[in-house]
Amino acid sequence: MSQLYCRIHVSGVQLDIGSTGLTINNEHWVGGRITNDDPQAHFKNERLSIIHDQLLAIYNDQLRSRKPITAGSIKRAYLGQAGCLSLPMVFDLYMRDSATDPERKLTTSTLTVYDNVRKKLIDFLANEKALDLAASEFDVSWAKRYRRWMASLPQPDGKVGYAESYIIKQTQTIKNVLIWAKLHKHIDSNPLDGLKLKGAEFGDSVYITEEQFQTLRKHHFVSRVLQETADVLAILYRSGFHYGDLLDMVAQHKTAVRQGLDGKLWMMKKCPYPVR
Structure with missing residues (x-):
């Protein structure tokens, strides 16, 4: 017996909606429907039709409103999270707060570093076709994908990927943004809570005579x-x-x-x- 999950695909991007609440025998699953070998086949197929129709209605509603249609936007609407803030939007709010916080008194150079992290993150999300990813969904799996992407980018000197120490610092900044977002009630929970990043390791210093x-x-x-x-x-x-x-x-x-x-x-x- 297996738990049946719902997954959607939009423009090459797939997202899991979650469990349908149905348990089936693998042998009874044919062509996206449950065969009559299952005594509850009629009930279960009706449940699947309802989920399908709800997702299709959301898609048509976004199509009519001419909103950008993505797997993430459909998932959030289906789960009743249409008002969730995207990660880029949360980062913008963090930047604005950091620049005006009288207690932190951040220098222009520090804010520039934060902004560089924000730009890299947006490039990554654009590459993943997930610019509307909710901040609450940037979990450990997304963080790992981000780090792999950073390690694969070609560099001006011909090398591939940023140094591990640089990637760790970038990831830590994103984690700090999510901590801030939870404290300011922009998200209910920090998806990177508990993620421990090893300290940056640097190579030997280079000196000139x-x-x-x-x-x-x-x-x-x-x-x-x-x-x-x-x-x-x-x-x-x-x-x-x-x-x-x-x-x-x-x-x-x-x-x-x-x-x-x-x-x-x-x-x-x-x-x-x-x-x-």
């Missing part, structure tokens, strides 16, 4: 763009700044270089958080 640094510092490029790039690299090498720190420093350049307690000039970045 003092001789290489001096060669870079003294060389003058004909191209203005290359010269500016070399200047930025020189600053990063000497200061140890991350790129985001450098952007913050540029914004505070009038007060950044100050005399330290030892009498030497130091580059000082204003701390965005209160120090206790």
